[in-house]
Amino acid sequence: MEIIQTSGRSRETYKVEVKHSLLWECALGIAAITNTPLLSSLEKKESEWNHIKTALSSDMLSQLELAERHNTWKALLQLLHLKDYPSIEAFLQNISELTAVDLKAACLPFLGQAYQADVQKAAEGNQESVQALKNAAKDHTFFPAYIQFICQTDIDFLRSHLYSLMEGWYRTVIQPEADQIGTVLTVDAAAKEAMRRRKHPEELVTWATGGIHYLPEPSVHTVLLIPHVVYRPWNVEADLAGHKIFYYPVSNQSFHSADPYIPDQFLVLKHKALGDEQRLKIVKMLGEKEHTLQELTNRLGMGKTTVHHHLKVLKAARLVRNNGTVYSLNGNVLQSLPAELEDYLDDRL
Missing domain, CATH: 1.10.10.10 (Winged helix-like DNA-binding domain superfamily/Winged helix DNA-binding domain)
Known part of the structure; x- marks a missing residue:
């Protein structure tokens, strides 16, 4: 069938924002080390992961075991999107100050705008809403159990766990290499920002992620690109209200920014x-x-x-x-x- 095009409007797409922070690197590091089946596929060698473990306190190792059982690294990533935190201290203070309901609601995954009211009610302890969220996420590998854990766990225990998890990993793993990692993240984000002015948003996402072709969705207005080192070579995807997030692996060029001949x-x-x-x-x-x-x-x-x-x-x-x-x-x-x-x-x- 032939179609006569009478519309002069171009197809709408999302806008792209690029952000970077050592705090996201911290949370993704926790996600990586607690994803045992994936560890062997990461660029960081097994000996390096073992070296990190030997440097951690017994309490921190216990926190990581809990994170592996319940995927609480997801809660850290969710909390990091509440605002732009200038430091680890600001993030930890926010965890301490959030009300019980606000903390749990921020930890729960975004399952679509239709379930946002249930997120709030589930955080308040409404079991029907908890079940509604679990049903909505029934096809996800860990969301149902994660939702149950967040909603049923004592708030003081949850707050203490998330605080200790983030602080322990940051102080032991991130802080000693903060300048080096921060430079790589800054260089990579700057390269993506420069390319943002040259490429169509969908082309930029494909280029930055190494091949993901993300088509516009009606409810997604912004794609957030966040570079990481620790999870290379994998992309990590997430959803927030109005946003699609890609935590993407930094390029080889960002590791060797002084050498313009290093290809991606x-x-x-x-x-x-x-x-x-x-x-x-x-x-x-x-x-x-x-x-x-x-x-x-x-x-x-x-x-x-x-x-x-x-x-x-x-x-x-x-x-x-x-x-x-x-x-x-x-x-x-x-x-x-x-x-x-x-x-x-x-x-x-």
Whole structure:
């Protein structure tokens, strides 16, 4: 069917803001070390995580065990978005001063505007609202149990736990390297801010996150980009009222800001992934339509293990994604590659 376009209005999208803070780095560090299954996939080596653990007090180790059981790092991230805190002291003071209801409400996840009234009532102890939130989050891996924990836990115990967790990690892990980490975060945020003036918001998000193509949603007006070091190479996503948040891994260039010849890690990964005849064939096939692993194996006439390896390389470069055994091309990442190469070769940021 032919469509005659009579509207002169361009498609609306979100705006992008870039923020950075050692406090987010602190909370994400707690999230990382308490996500045991993920630790081996992070850039920080196992020996480095073990070294951190040996430096922590027995009380702090107990707090981390509690955080791992109940995912209370999520509460810290939620609280950090209440306001812009100039220091760890300001954040800890806010935890101490919030009322019991306000503290619990701030810790609960955003599940959509329709559930905001239930968030308030659940924080007040209304069990019907607690159950409504758990039902709304039933498909999430840990939200139902997390919601139950936040709502049923004694407020003094919860306040003390969050205070000790944040202060202990900050003083032991962040503070000794505050200048170094802070410089990397500042450099990376400045690069993203400079690029914000050159790229369309959706292109900027894809570029900053290394491949996530986030389309506008009716209820999301702002995308917040927050750089991190500790969770590299992963992106961490979150939702707040009116906001989508991407805690994204800082680029290699931000670690070596004095050397303009250091390329971004994903730029290198993408070109390496495409520098193979078989992987180029896979990209072309997936550009035509989705394929299962078995279909790709049959078409390429190769062993399933070999094809799976090629797909892992393409996935690591964010060029390919999968839903179970069905693979598809991340076309937006591929299309943005020439511009990313041009940005690297052009030093006029």
